[in-house]
Amino acid sequence: MARKLKLRIWRGDSTSGGLKDVTVDVNEGEVVLDVIHRVQAEQMGDLAVRWNCKAGKCGSCSMEINGKPRLACMTQCASFDEDETITITPLRAFPVIKDLVTDVSFNYKKAMEIPAFEPPVGMKPGEPRMEQIDVERSQEFRKCIECFLCQNTCHVIRDHEENKKSFAGPRFFIRIAELDMHPLDILRNRKKTAQEEHGLGLCNITKCCTEVCPEHIRITDNAIIPMKERVVDQKYDPVRWLGSKIRKREGIL
Amino acid sequence: MANGVFSSSRAQISEKTLRTDKWWLQPLITFSVLVSFIIYATFRAFENGNYFVEPLISPFYSPCLSTECVQGASLLGTPFGIIHIFGMTLSPALIILIFPLGFRMTCYYYRKAYYRAFWFSPPACAVAEPKEKYTGETRFPLLFQNAHRWFFYAGLVFNVLLTVDAILAFRNPEKQWGHLSVGTLVLLANATFLWLYSLSCHTCRHTVGGRLRNFSKHPLRYKAWTLVSVLNHKHQNFAWISLFGVAFADFYVRQVATGAFTNFYFF
Numbered sequence: 040m041a042r043k044l045k046l047r048i049w050r051g052d053s054t055s056g057g058l059k060d061v062t063v064d065v066n067e068g069e070v071v072l073d074v075i076h077r078v079q080a081e082q083m084g085d086l087a088v089r090w091n092c093k094a095g096k097c098g099s100c101s102m103e104i105n106g107k108p109r110l111a112c113m114t115q116c117a118s119f120d121e122d123e124t125i126t127i128t129p130l131r132a133f134p135v136i137k138d139l140v141t142d143v144s145f146n147y148k149k150a151m152e153i154p155a156f157e158p159p160v161g162m163k164p165g166e167p168r169m170e171q172i173d174v175e176r177s178q179e180f181r182k183c184i185e186c187f188l189c190q191n192t193c194h195v196i197r198d199h200e201e202n203k204k205s206f207a208g209p210r211f212f213i214r215i216a217e218l219d220m221h222p223l224d225i226l227r228n229r230k231k232t233a234q235e236e237h238g239l240g241l242c243n244i245t246k247c248c249t250e251v252c253p254e255h256i257r258i259t260d261n262a263i264i265p266m267k268e269r270v271v272d273q274k275y276d277p278v279r280w281l282g283s284k285i286r287k288r289e290g291i292l
Numbered sequence: 293m294a295n296g297v298f299s300s301s302r303a304q305i306s307e308k309t310l311r312t313d314k315w316w317l318q319p320l321i322t323f324s325v326l327v328s329f330i331i332y333a334t335f336r337a338f339e340n341g342n343y344f345v346e347p348l349i350s351p352f353y354s355p356c357l358s359t360e361c362v363q364g365a366s367l368l369g370t371p372f373g374i375i376h377i378f379g380m381t382l383s384p385a386l387i388i389l390i391f392p393l394g395f396r397m398t399c400y401y402y403r404k405a406y407y408r409a410f411w412f413s414p415p416a417c418a419v420a421e422p423k424e425k426y427t428g429e430t431r432f433p434l435l436f437q438n439a440h441r442w443f444f445y446a447g448l449v450f451n452v453l454l455t456v457d458a459i460l461a462f463r464n465p466e467k468q469w470g471h472l473s474v475g476t477l478v479l480l481a482n483a484t485f486l487w488l489y490s491l492s493c494h495t496c497r498h499t500v501g502g503r504l505r506n507f508s509k510h511p512l513r514y515k516a517w518t519l520v521s522v523l524n525h526k527h528q529n530f531a532w533i534s535l536f537g538v539a540f541a542d543f544y545v546r547q548v549a550t551g552a553f554t555n556f557y558f559f
């Protein structure tokens with residue numbers, strides 16, 4: 040049974056743009072991405088939208104629906120009131136290219152700044168043996184589908200363009216945490232660089248990344264706060280600091 | 293200059309947020325509850341009275357460390373004399389205040405709560421924050437949040453002392469053991485909530501096992517970490533419950549001390 044759905048879709052590019060009203064049919068069980076496709080097919084032939092899997096697994100269809108960063112393919116039309124107008128805009132933390140498509144290359148740049156897994160010297164692929172409990176924590180972070188909703192919501196860069204150069208963002212804090220918790224990774228300066236190069240200190244643990252993550256990764260509790268604690272271990276623990284000063288003076292270190 | 297969501301490269305939308313739900317409700321509740329607590333706690337800390345009535349002591353005044361303390365209230369002696377500031381006698385509550393206050397101010401959960409509700413940084417997710425500049429916790433004074441673990445350790449000492457206070461409340465006003473009153477239950481509940489708050493703390497989780505790389509090499513610490521992780525999931529709840537617990541325990545002792553309530557004894 041089809042009913043009508045009122046939408047306001049942002050149309051435009053990097054120079055100008057605005058919200059355009061449309062009314063479209065919606066069938067039972069359909070998600071927002073379905074109705075966007077219907078609008079594209081019937082009313083706005085040139086509407087730009089990025090998508091791939093329609094199963095919440097590719098992370099392509101990230102946009103903002105009624106102001107909330109979400110995956111369009113995982114947002115049920117039935118979750119809105121019948122007379123409600125649904126506002127759909129592109130992600131608001133990244134430069135817009137056209138309509139609902141933004142330029143998320145910021146994230147790819149940040150990904151490249153994080154050194155890859157570094158196995159022990161001489162260890163060959165296929166050799167490592169690990170117990171499940173040692174990799175469990177990292178596995179939670181491997182669920183990430185790189186939708187960048189967390190990056191988009193994080194106020195550190197969403198509200199402050201100038202922080203983009205010094206802030207890797209929640210998606211990459213879970214990457215750093217994954218590697219720092221990895222039993223076989225031998226790079227020992229990940230905590231220090233997290234704080235000094237990737238902007239961990241800019242995060243004020245207000246948890247919006249966790250709130251929007253479609254994979255329900257507990258980004259703040261399981262990655263960011265543990266990383267902050269690890270940084271405290273190294274940088275702000277007075278007892279350790281004093282100990283290292285004394286050892287240096289005595290020539291032990 | 294336009295910044296944030298209004299930067300020139302972003303999609304041109306004039307609203308700070310397009311959220312249609314009541315996103316302002318949560319910060320408003322947080323703000324109101326915390327402000328009420330601060331007002332009540334300030335009044336009580338300066339009141340310098342009605343905090344002890346055998347065998348109950350208010351958690352705001354325990355341990356009572358100054359010669360100003362009423363008789364019987366000082367479990368650990370009185371290392372501090374009477375201190376005057378601007379002609380006012382310093383209440384014994386203020387001497388110890390820095391520890392519980394510092395613990396909660398640097399708590400990861402309360403940080404989230406007050407950054408959102410008081411600083412609007414951000415007020416809610418995907419709602420633009422009003423301030424132009426933002427440096428997070430990278431410099432003084434917010435860099436100081438990294439001292440949380442020291443307050444955590446101090447908090448454990450306070451938990452022990454408040455547990456002792458609860459045990460001492462198994463006496464009657466004549467200091468005979470083996471009695472149970474409503475006051476005993478109130479102090480016991482307060483101590484329990486405080487332990488749950490401390491044990492569920494993120495620093496606790498890190499200390500017992502979170503900092504390890506190889507859980508398999510430390511089975512006991514892994515077990516402890518697993519248990520603390522379960523509590524940690526509820527840290528926010530324990531943060532609020534224990535806050536109400538402390539306020540209520542103090543309120544109860546005050547009411548008994550002023551004579552407004554009679555401390556009912558079950559036996």
Ligand code: SF4
Nearest residue numbers: 193242244245246248
């Ligand atoms: S918790 Fe930190 S990283 Fe996550 S959204 Fe908030 S400020 Fe950004």
Ligand code: SF4
Nearest residue numbers: 183184186187189252
């Ligand atoms: S952590 Fe979650 S929100 Fe962030 S990119 Fe990965 S799946 Fe998306």
Ligand code: FES
Nearest residue numbers: 092093098100112
């Ligand atoms: S289309 Fe793949 S996550 Fe939505």
Ligand code: FES
Nearest residue numbers: 399400401493494
């Ligand atoms: S994180 Fe809340 S008390 Fe430590």
